[in-house]
Structure formats: C-alpha cells, structure tokens
Amino acid sequence: MEDPNPSSSFSDHYLVSGNNSLTGLEDYTVDGQNGSLGFMELLGVPDYGPSVLDMLQVLPNQNQNSMVDQESSEVLNTPATPNFSSISSESSGGDGQNDEQTKEVVDEEDDEEGEQKQKTQKQLKPVKTSQKRQREPRYAFMTKSEVDHLEDGYRWRKYGQKAVKNSPFPRSYYRCTTASCSVKKRIERSLSDPTIVMTTYEGQHTHPSPLMSRANTVAALTPCSGFSTGASTATSIPSPLQMSLSAAGADQVYCNYSTPLNFGFMGSTNINRAAIAHQKRFCTPPSAFITDYGLLQDIVPSTVRKEE
C-alpha cells in the first residue's frame, strides 16, 4: 500500500522510475536529446523565447510521441525499481529525436489568472460555479539536493506546509511573489530517496524571471559571478535529466539529478553554496536544454554543455 509511486489520480503522464540508487547518474546524461527540457524552460522564462509550457502545448503535435508518452506507456506498468537500468536505456533509447520530452498539456491556460482568482474567491466564499475547479498542468522535477527549496530564478513566497501522508517529509507550498503571476510550486522530498527533492510547478509565469533578467546582464559579463539578489528564498535551477518518476500531482515529471546550473545567480547563502557543492557532484549538464537559449549558452560553458 505504501506504494511509493502511486498512480497519481491526476497525473496525465508520468514516468515511474525507481531510483533509489543514483548509480550511473553521471552516465545518465542528456545528449542533447532525450528531451531534457531545461528547468528554466519549463518555467517558461520568456526571455528565452516561448515558454516551455507553451511549447509543451505545441510539441506534442510536432513530436508524435513525446518521450514521456513513450516512456510512460512502458514504464507505467513497471514497478518502481530502485535502479536506473531502465533509465539508462531510456536516455539512450532516445533516438536522439524525442528531445522534447513533453507531452500534451491538456488544459489551456488562457485565463489562468481569472481562474486563479475564481479559485481564491471560491475558497474564501463559496461561489457556485458549474464548472469544477480546473487544474493547470503541473510539471514536476526531481532534483537531488540537500536543500528543499532550490533556486530557479524566480522569487517565491511560502504560503503553506502540510504533512504528507505516508511520508515523514512535509510538503511546502510556494507562490510566485510577482503580483500578476499565479504560478505555484510544491516542494517535497521523495519518499523513496530523501535526498531527492520533488518540485512540482503549476501554472506559467507571466513575467520574466526577476533573477534571470538581472542575470542576463550579469551573466553576460561574468557567467559565474555571484548573483546576490534580494531574494531571500532559495531557488534553483534544476536541469532536468529526464527520467521521471511519479510525483504526486504532476502532469509531467522530470527527473533531474543535476542541479542548479551554476548560473551564478544562485543565492549567496552558505546553505545554497553547500547545496550547490553537493549537487555538483551529480550535476549533468542539461545540454538539450541549453541548446537554443542564448543566455544559457552564455552562462554554461560550451565545454560543459557538450561534455556529457
């Protein structure tokens, strides 16, 4: 019963890959394919072109089967095995084309905001709406990290925390601090591997990353210069190494044992540094994700990008 990978009722797609063992992580790289969408992409950093979330809506049409789809059909029935064997094949399995491991995003996010407001109102005072609350697509990232809250370029405010059933680790709820942005994210630790942080994003940013925009300038000058912003919250830039697993509530799950790319705008706190240092060990440059985005290319040394 304590299925660590319960088929989340609302996951449209997700991969189940046991991964207690991180063995082979270093090998598990993204050859620019396999679809590792960058974390930032997934966050929809506008500065770099269409947000990934947007892309996600389109990609499926372009890529008959997103990696996730392909995998899911296969993996879903696979018991979560604590090893990466299947994962490796997965990554390599990519014939090098299913880069956009994305898949259909069912909900349209047109009036995302309005909906959010409705939701809020509904919460405050019951408003009868014939349509039931719509959920925005969610994207989960699994990052091996010692810190729960990883830097992702945006600023978040924690608005709640709940104990998770069958898990000793609480789940934290964050909301983008930008007024007009209703993006939310949940952070929780993997039950199967406490060192893995599962970050689930919901919604799409309607603004450029506050950190990124600044990083744009900074990074251009000094890719790794410290980026001490006023952000008090930690953030991170996980670079998804595809493999996914079941993350509660995620429509899509990206497993990422890498970590915040050394974008240089990591928080300056010791904790972050420590985390980064730790994470680096598992860091695998998300080349795929870097590919078309100028800034990232600027930030991440090409050698690193190709290295995998």
Added chain:
DNA sequence: CGTATTTGACCCGCGC
C-alpha cells in the same frame, strides 16, 4: 518597519 515564514484552521474534492 516591512517582508517572509510558520502554523492551525478552514474549505473542497473525492472515495467509500
């Protein structure tokens, strides 16, 4: 003093 976090209470959806 302004902002972020904590935390208990409340609401809602869903399964039984």
Added chain:
DNA sequence: GCGCGGGTCAAATACG
C-alpha cells in the same frame, strides 16, 4: 453523508 487528505488562508511570529 461522512471522513480523509490535499490545498489555501491568514494571524502570529521571526527576521533583516
């Protein structure tokens, strides 16, 4: 209908 669990609110508190 009821209970449970997830998600959110908002007052209290902490922090810089």
